[in-house]
Amino acid sequence: MLNKLKIWKTQNAPSTLRDRIDFVKSSGVPAHIAIIMDGNGRWAKKRAMPRVAGHHEGMKVVRRITRLANELGIGALTLYAFSTENWKRPKNEVDYLMQLPEEFLGSFLPELVKENVRVQMIGYKEKLPPHTLKAINRAIEDTKENTGLVLNFALNYGSRAEIIDAVKHVLKDCQSGILNANSLDEEAFSSYLMTSKMADPDLLIRTSGEIRLSNFMLWQLAYTEFWFTNVLWPDFGEEDFLEAVEAYQNRQRRFGGLEGS
Numbered sequence: 001m002l003n004k005l006k007i008w009k010t011q012n013a014p015s016t017l018r019d020r021i022d023f024v025k026s027s028g029v030p031a032h033i034a035i036i037m038d039g040n041g042r043w044a045k046k047r048a049m050p051r052v053a054g055h056h057e058g059m060k061v062v063r064r065i066t067r068l069a070n071e072l073g074i075g076a077l078t079l080y081a082f083s084t085e086n087w088k089r090p091k092n093e094v095d096y097l098m099q100l101p102e103e104f105l106g107s108f109l110p111e112l113v114k115e116n117v118r119v120q121m122i123g124y125k126e127k128l129p130p131h132t133l134k135a136i137n138r139a140i141e142d143t144k145e146n147t148g149l150v151l152n153f154a155l156n157y158g159s160r161a162e163i164i165d166a167v168k169h170v171l172k173d174c175q176s177g178i179l180n181a182n183s184l185d186e187e188a189f190s191s192y193l194m195t196s197k198m199a200d201p202d203l204l205i206r207t208s209g210e211i212r213l214s215n216f217m218l219w220q221l222a223y224t225e226f227w228f229t230n231v232l233w234p235d236f237g238e239e240d241f242l243e244a245v246e247a248y249q250n251r252q253r254r255f256g257g258l259e260g261s
């Protein structure tokens with residue numbers, strides 16, 4: 001029956017962007033989408049432009065996808081904006097990437113405040129330049145009362161480091177008697193991660209044709225649906241995002257169980 005309904009839905013799929021948005025909204029959207037925004041450099045190279053031009057174009061896409069995610073009623077959008085490994089890139093590129101949150105939030109924050117979006121961050125704040133941190137902290141503060149979409153930037157984030165830090169914290173709490181080792185289960189361990197207050201992603205999108213996780217949310221993605229596209233992040237549009245959500249809506253999630261169980 002469910003399959004017949006899906007076939008019917010596919011055959012009668014709406015065609016305009018507006019119709020697609022309305023249709024997707026009525027079909028149950030993922031609560032949390034995580035995105036590995038990849039391909040900025042290649043996008044720029046194809047146009048004989050400097051790599052940073054790709055990052056700048058990528059920032060504009062963040063704006064458009066945030067608006068759409070908010071409109072669709074998605075609970076959280078986690079964006080991998082800078083990994084703990086990205087410091088290995090040339091200084092001019094790192095400096096540029098570290099300036100993007102300021103530029104983005106400098107112009108977009110009033111709209112985020114107004115549109116009920118709450119800005120959050122996961123990652124190691126200590127190593128961020130003061131100007132980057134200031135922009136992020138201000139956005140977190142100014143949007144803290146908002147109850148709509150959580151726009152979660154993964155900035156200077158690395159999943160293995162996050163897990164090791166969580167393990168160290170667990171050991172410390174066991175030693176000091178705050179935690180009984182026998183009571184440590186998956187839920188308790190999750191509370192030691194940077195995403196402690198968030199549900200795990202339902203859908204992971206990675207652009208640019210790369211099929212890997214690149215040290216992103218390794219624990220949190222255990223049961224997440226993956227969706228990969230060859231589209232480079234700066235070319236990633238509303239249609240692509242909808243396609244990913246539509247694909248998600250046609251998946252059967254079983255969490256290790258059997259269909260319908």
Ligand code: FPP
Pocket residue numbers: 037038039040041042043055058059062080081082083086097100101104105153208233
């Ligand atoms: C990976 O593409 C992308 C990044 C390391 C940076 C992503 C950042 C943005 C999209 C802008 C973020 C915006 C805000 C507001 C923080 P790549 O450079 O590795 O691409 P390549 O694989 O083609 O070289």
